[in-house]
Amino acid sequence: MSTLTAALLCAIAYFICFGGNWLIGQNMADQPIVVGSLVGLLLGDLHTGLVLGAALQALFIGAVNVGGAVSLNPSFGTTLAIAFAILSGGDTKFALAIAVPLGLLGGLLEIGINILCSAFGDAWDKAAESGDEKRIVFLHYGVWFLKYFMFAVVIFVAVLAGATPVTNFVNNLPDFITNGLGVVAGLLPAVGFAMLLKMVWSSKLAIFYIFGFCAVAYLKLPLIAVAVFGIVIAIVLASIDQDILKAKNVNSGSVVPSGSAELEEEDFLA
Amino acid sequence: MSNQGVTISKDENKMLRQLFFRSLTVFAPFNYAKQGGSGFCYTQMPFINKYYKNAEDKKEALKRHITWYNATQNVGTFIMGLSASMEKENSEKENFNVDSINTVKASLMGPLSGIGDTLFWGVLRVVAAGIAMTFGEQGNPLAPIIFLLVYNLPSLATRWYLTKLGYSVGAKYIEELYTSGLINILIKASSVLGLIMIGGMTASNVAFTTKLQFSLGGGQELVIQDILDQIFVGIIPLGFTLLCFWLLSKKKMNFALLIFLVVVIGILMSLIGIA
Amino acid sequence: MIKELRVDDRLIHGQIALTWPKALGLNRIIVANNAAAEDKTQQMSLKMAVPSNVKALIRSVEGTIAFFDNLKAQDTDLMVIVSNVQDATDLAEALGDTVARVNLANVGRFDGVDKKDKIAYGSSILLNRDEQESLERLMKIHGLNVVHQIIPDNAPKSMKEMMKS
Numbered sequence: 001m002s003t004l005t006a007a008l009l010c011a012i013a014y015f016i017c018f019g020g021n022w023l024i025g026q027n028m029a030d031q032p033i034v035v036g037s038l039v040g041l042l043l044g045d046l047h048t049g050l051v052l053g054a055a056l057q058a059l060f061i062g063a064v065n066v067g068g069a070v071s072l073n074p075s076f077g078t079t080l081a082i083a084f085a086i087l088s089g090g091d092t093k094f095a096l097a098i099a100v101p102l103g104l105l106g107g108l109l110e111i112g113i114n115i116l117c118s119a120f121g122d123a124w125d126k127a128a129e130s131g132d133e134k135r136i137v138f139l140h141y142g143v144w145f146l147k148y149f150m151f152a153v154v155i156f157v158a159v160l161a162g163a164t165p166v167t168n169f170v171n172n173l174p175d176f177i178t179n180g181l182g183v184v185a186g187l188l189p190a191v192g193f194a195m196l197l198k199m200v201w202s203s204k205l206a207i208f209y210i211f212g213f214c215a216v217a218y219l220k221l222p223l224i225a226v227a228v229f230g231i232v233i234a235i236v237l238a239s240i241d242q243d244i245l246k247a248k249n250v251n252s253g254s255v256v257p258s259g260s261a262e263l264e265e266e267d268f269l270a
Numbered sequence: 271m272s273n274q275g276v277t278i279s280k281d282e283n284k285m286l287r288q289l290f291f292r293s294l295t296v297f298a299p300f301n302y303a304k305q306g307g308s309g310f311c312y313t314q315m316p317f318i319n320k321y322y323k324n325a326e327d328k329k330e331a332l333k334r335h336i337t338w339y340n341a342t343q344n345v346g347t348f349i350m351g352l353s354a355s356m357e358k359e360n361s362e363k364e365n366f367n368v369d370s371i372n373t374v375k376a377s378l379m380g381p382l383s384g385i386g387d388t389l390f391w392g393v394l395r396v397v398a399a400g401i402a403m404t405f406g407e408q409g410n411p412l413a414p415i416i417f418l419l420v421y422n423l424p425s426l427a428t429r430w431y432l433t434k435l436g437y438s439v440g441a442k443y444i445e446e447l448y449t450s451g452l453i454n455i456l457i458k459a460s461s462v463l464g465l466i467m468i469g470g471m472t473a474s475n476v477a478f479t480t481k482l483q484f485s486l487g488g489g490q491e492l493v494i495q496d497i498l499d500q501i502f503v504g505i506i507p508l509g510f511t512l513l514c515f516w517l518l519s520k521k522k523m524n525f526a527l528l529i530f531l532v533v534v535i536g537i538l539m540s541l542i543g544i545a
Numbered sequence: 546m547i548k549e550l551r552v553d554d555r556l557i558h559g560q561i562a563l564t565w566p567k568a569l570g571l572n573r574i575i576v577a578n579n580a581a582a583e584d585k586t587q588q589m590s591l592k593m594a595v596p597s598n599v600k601a602l603i604r605s606v607e608g609t610i611a612f613f614d615n616l617k618a619q620d621t622d623l624m625v626i627v628s629n630v631q632d633a634t635d636l637a638e639a640l641g642d643t644v645a646r647v648n649l650a651n652v653g654r655f656d657g658v659d660k661k662d663k664i665a666y667g668s669s670i671l672l673n674r675d676e677q678e679s680l681e682r683l684m685k686i687h688g689l690n691v692v693h694q695i696i697p698d699n700a701p702k703s704m705k706e707m708m709k710s
Contacts, residue, residue: 025294025429026343028395028421033402034414047409054406054413057399058475062525064391071525100529114301121303124311128336131329133315136336140308143299180540184533186477187510191528193472194514199392200464201515208462210508212469217504223400223470230397230466238459245451268573268602269617337655356586367580370587372655376558377587377594 001044003087003163009042010083011156018075019148030075032056036082045086052082052092056099059188062195063103076106076155083159088167093181096188098166113150117143208233278438285316289354290433293347296339306339310350317354321361331357334372341379342386344425349378351436388457393464394421400471476507480545547640549624550647552633554654556581556626561696562595565624568697573623575602577609577632606632610639619643629653630672631679637686646690647683649704652676666707667693684708 017038021030028034033053040049060074081099085092120143127135197209215221215229278286296309311332318331341349353371360366402417435443482494498505517523539545548569553561556576566572574595581587582605595601604612609625612618627633630652637644653663653671663671670693672680683691684705694701 022300023295023298025422025426026297027418027425028398029418031395031399031417033399033406033417037406037411037414046411050406050409050411050413054403055475057403057406058471061396061399061471064387097533100526104526117299117301118303120299120301124304124308124336125333128311128332129329131325131332133319133332136308136311136332137315140295140299140312143301143308144295147299147301176541177537180537180545181533183478183540183545184536186479186507187532187536188529189475190472190507190511191514191518191525191532193468193476193511194518195525196392196396196464196468197511197515198519199388200461200468201519202461205458205461205465208465209469209472212466212471213473213504213508214469215466216470216473217508221470223404223467223474226470227397227401227463227467230463230470233466234459234463237462238455241455241458242452245455265602265612265615265618268600269615269621367584369580369655370584373556373581373587374590376555377590380558380562381593 003160006043006083006087006163007156007159010039010079010159011152013038013042014075014079014155015148015152017079018151019144021075022148023144032060032074032078035075035078039079039082040086043083043086048086048092049082052085052095053078055092055096055185055189056081059096059099059192060103061189062192064195064199071107072100072103073106073110074103076109076151077101077103079155080158080162084162084166084170087159087163088170091170091178093178093185094170094173096185097181100188109151109154113147116150117147278434281320282437285320285354286351286433286437288316289313289350290347290430293343293350293429293433296343296346304336304338306341306343306346307336310339310353311335313347313350314354314357317357321358327361330368334368337372339375339379340383342383342390344390344428345382345386345432346379347429348382348432348436349375351433351438352378353436355437385453385457388464389460390425393460393467394424396464396467396471400467400474403471403475472507472511473504476504476511478506478510478545480506482544546619546622547625547644548622548646550633550636550644551624551626552628552630552647552649553626553651554628554656555651556628557591557594557601562599564697566596566599569622569624571622571624572599573602573621574599575604575609575612575623575625577604577606577625577627577636579605579632582608606635609636613640613643629679630676630683634679634683634686637683637689644689646692647704648701649680649691649693650695666704667702669695680704680708 013035016029017035018030021027033050033056036049036053036056037046038049040046040053043049056074056078060072060077063072063074077099080102081095084098085095088094120139123139124136127133127139201209212226212230215226216223221229292309292313292315295312296306299308300306314331314335318328318335322328322331335353353375356371356374360368360371398417398420401420402413405416406413480495480498484492484494486492502508514528517528518525536545548571549565551561551565555561556578557574562574566574576591581591581603588603591603592601602612606627625636627636630649633647633649637647649666649670651669653673653676654669656673660671663673664677665671683689691704692701693704693707
């Protein structure tokens, strides 16, 4: 497949996954497991796309862009890493190591494009002020298209320009680095999981992390079974907590001091 | 002012469906000036057009909702539904305090996003990813499909449920939710699920085997990895992940820096022959 | 003591509820706003916006002034949030030394009056004529420290300086 065709296909895949994710309810089409599969499929190597997509999913799983703050763009890193891996003849370990720096670059690109699109803020205000609903909607979809078209163009250029240099670079790496990258590939998901732990960790519940770990390490359970057990445990706990809450409410009377402003103020100052 | 368990008419149901579908596009043109503002306004338009007859009132309503907005979108429809019902009330009642609409929007964005981010980004996505990854590793093309289904079915169901809830029960629901402590129970239960999944994924996906071995003379080998496995299977991956967690949360290390360090350490260990 | 009398047209929202109490070393907030005091929905959503370790009280401006008749209230460290300069001035004039400082953070961005008819200080303080008059009354209060500081990470700017330029 020519680099030009590959670049075009990657740009299209990226537009569908990244643009599609944001157009239709953040359906997660931009997560590595989906992007990787699509890129692999289009470039003629679905298997690599799937395997790498799964590996990159573990790596990028901690990249959560919360509250509008962007740090990494996983779909950007995944698209390029998998494209380069497939085009350079399938060195997958290297792909894992470059995915993150590429993801960071993607993050910077995203911030830049977001800033550019902020220029439309005034246009929206003006449209609202003149009651022009059609214009608000036109801009709403129009800016979406513009944004993701720009991203797709960058991907196109990156694949076109990068395929050959990256292939040459990878093929000339000394053994210890290639092997080292294999080690890195095994360790990097830990960083992603650590980021995730930040969201749900509490010292009281930490034991459940160990439980999940042992379920796989010793019981060798597949993750789908772990998920089912996890859901069962969560529901049981929630049900117990609800009973505790009911009992507490019965004991202390009403939960909110009803009516009395003085009582509320006493409680406030207590 | 409050909506007391209103029964929803056919017309309102139709508009709520429109709200639901439009809400899918809320962050499509995401930019720093408005974030979800244009999308939020888009979802309110069917209601604005239905309830306000006079062009000035419509303009005011549009201006109210074109302002900056950001809430996790799987749960943000609660605010959209609530806002729509408040706009309806505003159009019907003379002395309705119209400022309360944006105040309620502004104060709900934070707490709803906190809950939504944990439930959807932190837990549901991880559960879906964990299950899909096992398929992906084996090269099974069902992987992305399973991922998308496991994530989106509950997500869409929640989105629709909260749309109707925000619209019909609105104010009363906030009061109940606040006083009932149910939110904390929900967060705790989902954190438990999240931790179990992340624990399982740590064991499946973080890999480290050391090549270290020492010869003890007389043909005997001391294979370090075997010893480690006897102490605890996966002790290095587990310990390493917890170390990263400590570095990121307590020491506030920069994520990118940590990645860089791991790459360097990995290559060094290969160079020295440890791994 | 009111460590901070904050003027914010969005009252309690987002990071304000999370970062300011921590930065000021207190865990009690009073929202002094006539409209919110009448409106159960607003009250409930304002209370949802504060973290679980922070207590919130919502009163009218008059009600807030009356609240401080209680000696215990005067001795407790807390933060008061109002939505406009006039309310802030009324409170500061009535409560005197109980107010440590006034922080004009975000004012007048959404009251429907055209930007062109307003006097602007920085990008987030937009005052119509009545508000400007209230501001001048506020600045006349002897010994009162009036600043502009949106988030704790910003450096506080003296309003006196901002008014000069």
